[in-house]
Amino acid sequence: DAGVTQSPTHLIKTRGQQVTLRCSPKSGHDTVSWYQQALGQGPQFIFQYYEEEERQRGNFPDRFSGHQFPNYSSELNVNALLLGDSALYLCASSRTDGARGEKLFFGSGTQLSVL
Amino acid sequence: GQNIDQPTEMTATEGAIVQINCTYQTSGFNGLFWYQQHAGEAPTFLSYNVLDGLEEKGRFSSFLSRSKGYSYLLLKELQMKDSASYLCAVSPSTGYQKVTFGTGTKLQVIP
Numbered sequence: 001d002a003g004v005t006q007s008p009t010h011l012i013k014t015r016g017q018q019v020t021l022r023c024s025p026k027s028g029h030d031t032v033s034w035y036q037q038a039l040g041q042g043p044q045f046i047f048q049y050y051e052e053e054e055r056q057r058g059n060f061p062d063r064f065s066g067h068q069f070p071n072y073s074s075e076l077n078v079n080a081l082l083l084g085d086s087a088l089y090l091c092a093s094s095r096t097d098g099a100r101g102e103k104l105f106f107g108s109g110t111q112l113s114v115l
Numbered sequence: 116g117q118n119i120d121q122p123t124e125m126t127a128t129e130g131a132i133v134q135i136n137c138t139y140q141t142s143g144f145n146g147l148f149w150y151q152q153h154a155g156e157a158p159t160f161l162s163y164n165v166l167d168g169l170e171e172k173g174r175f176s177s178f179l180s181r182s183k184g185y186s187y188l189l190l191k192e193l194q195m196k197d198s199a200s201y202l203c204a205v206s207p208s209t210g211y212q213k214v215t216f217g218t219g220t221k222l223q224v225i226p
Contacts, residue, residue: 104158
């Protein structure tokens with residue numbers, strides 16, 4: 001049973017460029033959450049997708065957008081990249097019909113470096 | 116809003132016991148997660164506490180006091196492989212599964 005998979009694992013971009021990160025959730029999961037983790041910090045919630053719609057959003061600008069496909073996979077798009085966007089981007093999947101304490105399963109992340 | 120505090124770094128000796136504390140202030144609370152994250156890897160689930168008290172799971176135990184907004188993770192018989200960051204995270208009582216993480220405690224286990 002494959003867990004959460006993310007691609008690419010590493011990415012280098014320059015300021016002003018755009019980037020797309022991809023995530024496939026764990027089998028049986030229908031909800032995808034994206035987190036940004038700066039070096040030495042905890043993951044910061046970006047947004048969550050369920051039924052192909054953004055259900056909740058953290059304190060991130062509109063440059064951060066996403067999408068969920070019918071097969072529950074998801075993309076995170078970041079436009080007009082800034083140096084401060086350099087971070088590890090984590091995708092986490094879960095089941096919406098699970099109990100409220102349904103644990104998140106994380107992918108290994110995409111390490112984004114903006115030069 | 117939610118505020119989660121935990122120590123930035125801790126050092127402990129192999130074979131010893133270490134307690135990692137976490138305090139939280141939140142407008143809505145259902146339960147508290149602990150995750151382990153090795154450097155360069157994804158966070159992995161350790162425990163989830165909803166009720167007050169201690170829950171034991173092998174070498175790891177987690178405690179919660181809802182009235183005090185306090186939790187701790189207890190690691191016994193420390194091993195070198197326990198060197199990692201330990202993330203405390205809060206699950207809300209309303210809305211959807213937006214889990215909020217603390218900054219993490221980096222634990223170094225020394226021989």
